[in-house]
Amino acid sequence: MSKFYLTTTLPYVNADPHVGFALEIIQADVIARYYRSQGYEVFFNFGTDEHGQKIYEKAIDANMDPQAYTDMWAKKFDKLKDTLNLTYNNFIRTTDEHHVVAAQEFWKICEKNGDIYKKNYKIKYCVGCELEKTDSELVEGKCPIHPNMELEIREEENYFFRFSKYQDRLLALYTARPDFVIPESRFHEIKKFVETGLEDFSISRLASKMPWGVPVPGDLTQVMYVWFDALVNYISAIGWPDDLPKFNSFWPVVQFAGKDNLRQQSAMWQAMLMSASLEPSKQIVIHGFITSGGKKMSKSLGNVINPFEMVEKYGTEALRYFLTREVTPFEDGDFTEERFKEAYNSGLANGLGNLTSRILKMSESYFEKSPVLDFLDEKRDMPPGYDKLIRNYEFKATMDYIWEVIAEVDVEIQEKKPFLVFKTDPEMARKMVEELLKHLISIAKMLTPFMPETSENILEAIKANKMPAPLFLRKE
């Protein structure tokens, strides 16, 4: 059986899952369900990134053992499976024993290949916060919380990865694989970035300062920097290095990630794989960010959209609908509850839900039992237009395609008027409704990867030949 391996990034567990990550994992879930329906054996990986300074600090603040702290978060993230109706079949935690071992093994290979070395690393330290600061955190070269204090430059010895060595090989990979990064604009961006030249990056931290990480093999004074450890999950999840047959049967991977992760996924990680003599990933799919009211979501603005809350109010299917149809798959998209409700009413209540009701009402009145039972079970291919779109991760366009069919069927009912014809020529009307039912089946089947429950409900109603309770009630 053909195999298909896909993964999301592993969210860092220092805050509640937010709707941006919901977008990523729902996109991945749609693809996983689609390929499964096409007969592939799918491995769908998801999990949590649990090491590093931020988590260590939070655990200390909460007066908790870091492991207990991450246990709590991992459970929270795993709840997304029910909340969003996901079908991932592996939940990896970077604190899992086999992952830790894999990360260390990976390190050793890179080291053996001469790509890991020690050097002095200059960090900027704010005495006010008692914290190391990254350049992006600084405002005009100062700590934004303590702008009148000078930053101290501290030096420490860290391990570095020889990223610079892989510039040419990365560029060769990009040339050889024209669809390596989706969409093209992001691919272009990363090519430009790599062309400009690469700097080796730091891949460890002093264990004395920050013990919450994977120990560096052969050097107990250092732990791996989270990125190095976390990226390895993509191979450890499918058995590397101790189950190579399994690994080889699934690798390479399709990775879903946000635009902030472009470099890590499509350059750094690929260089790491090269260093370890492993085949590059299959494809990287980069989505945009979700803004709220045109602004980046932030607690201080109070515009954070909580996926759990949306699901409670509108249902899982509605959220899956909104994120796949109303948000562009690769650009930033805006999410406000107002827009969500609008989309819900027009697309789901008035569109899909209402169409289902009107067809089934006629069918229920004109037929003793469903006239399309044979047709229901028939295995039929999806329209080629549909397949092409979904395989290119064009979620919105695929959904638009389905909704075009919905609109056409609404028009057909209006024009053929089976409800009038029935009064004079019941046989003719029955034929018409039978056609309509077939269209509805086709709609439901195309919808399966996106809205699995709704699809199932529609097919069940057709089978029972009974108008169901409204699938989506209008929200006022």
Add this chain to the structure above:
RNA sequence: CGCGGAGUGGAGGAGUAGUACCUCGUCAGGCUCAUAACCUGGAGGCGUCCGUGCAAUUCGGGCCUCCGCAACCA
């Protein structure tokens, strides 16, 4: 001159070298199978200047405006 991206009717979004599409809103009409739903028609738009083309919103250039980008941020 660091790199990259974006500017489409009142709002939010697709799209394209040749009558510019969708949702909401708005105006007029129609239908009764349906969830005050559904259908038909109207009003209203491609930031700006220049260039290339028979033809540009689409290609190229200038300008204006906005937004990302060596980390732990989806």
